[in-house]
Amino acid sequence: MQTIQQQWFGNIRGDILSGIVVALALIPEAIAFSIIAGVDPMVGLYASFSIAVIIAFVGGRPGMISAATGAMALVMVNLVADHGLNYLLAATILTGVIQIFLGVFKIAKLMRFIPNSVMIGFVNALAILIFMAQVPHILGEGIITYAFVAVTLIIVYTVPRFIKVIPAPLIAIIILTAITFIFSFELKTIGDLGTITQSLPSFFLPEVPFTLETLQIILPYSLALAIVGLLESLLTSQIVDDMTDTKSDKNREARGQGIANFITGFFGGMAGCAMIGQSMINVKSGGRGRLSTLVAGVFLIFLIIVLGDLVVDIPMPVLVGIMIMVCIGTFDWSSFKYVATAPRADALVMIVTVAIVVYTDNLAIGVVIGVILSALFFVASISRVKITEHDGIYIIEGPLFFASTQHFVQTIEQATANHITIDLSSSHLWDESSVGAIVKVVSKLEEQGKTVTVKGMNPASELLYQKLLGITTSH
């Protein structure tokens, strides 16, 4: 891993330029995610500023961008609708506390238990939910709205071919906001959905009663936010690791996400996490170090303070078009091939994860059920033991443990030869059940007057076998 100095000042020029690019690309997303969550645009903008700046110092993956995200916004929708902003801020603070704990207890190790199928399901479900959140802003809004969405999409997909320095969404915003003014189109704007305050965020305590009841309200949301935030952050850090061919400290990142959310809650910002799309933009624009994340956050709030007046005039359909682009970029399009070619169980887990998320509107529930389901499938698949018999010699292929011993016992018990050999050289004894099963079948067959030889146990299995039978070997 690089030194602190390299992480901060190893790539000054590249980091400053890419940070500016990211700030420009972040503004529309931060506003759109605020609208998804049902809060004022400032809540997402303050969160993006605060999280980016804090994570620049305490994160574990230099060059990664964290801010207000769609995944987190989707989790908090009901909390905001039922209880309002102050409860969201309290939940954000609690999310931070949970994430700090998880980081201290080395959550990153646990991430390895989340299989690809669940991660693919997660990003697909995320894309679908963000898309579904845009539909109400389009349907029935009239022909001009449809046209604006379409033109936005055309701009964001064609302009990058020719202009690479300025993010295409920003170009779409500038052109289409100008057109709205020139032709004085009657379109819904950001100003219709909230206000923009041209000031820095300030410290305040969320106005919630400090009671057990409050905790009961926010805890389920905070847990879900903590899980979703860490999941997307650790996935993003893997992607940034791969893009830059460098390593990162995943547990430090988890703690950093916690610290960032904890502080952000006190400054009127919503919980956030790392962003896949923005981090990729950052790396592609030349950002590698912590400075890029810091510049992104600082430049974002600078732009809002200077240009806040203009931001309220951005037409909603343009923002919707940008969100559709985010969906298309988030969705894993190779999933269709994956469903056709991956093992049945994996494909099923992926589809179930997506289905549960879309049905419950909760990313965390989908992920948890997906992980449980895939764990069950995994146990089921490795508990399949193949037993072949030839002249009284039984060859056992596959591990023996609590889930696989039943088939083993049933097959061997039915042996008819007078001398039976159990060949374990392609197997492994894992637990008490496996040792118990061997002892059980051997004694049962011997009761029938047969002779039994057990051979080919590997050293580790032998050791377990002897230990559980109470045999002590003299050294």
Next chain:
Amino acid sequence: MYHHILLAAEGSENSLRAANEAIKLAKCSSNSIIEVVMVTDFDKSMQDILHAQSSDSLLLERKRKISNVEQLLKREQVNYKITLLKGSPGPEIVRYANEQKVDLLVIGSRGLNVLQEMVLGSVSHKVIKRVNCPALIVK
């Protein structure tokens, strides 16, 4: 003659033919080395990470893409090494070739994605325009 030969490959038929020509040139001198370079596009990272079981399996998978070239180099018993890079293929090959001051760059005329080349132009064309060393395009 050419000591350090850079061979850009991505697993296509064309890059295999390019490898053949690189081998011929490498055999002209006794101490030459062919460096096979494969660039993985930044945009592939997300999909690759999502579908790979671990970073180790991902590395294996990527190396497998150019295993046809590697087998050929092994069979022909030339000195070689494999370098995997990340970025936008064209500019990244140019950057690497110029930075390493290689003696010769060998590249296939077109890659795997014919459709993309029709829209964006070929990687080899862009590379040849901007690389500082002599270059060989193999049809």
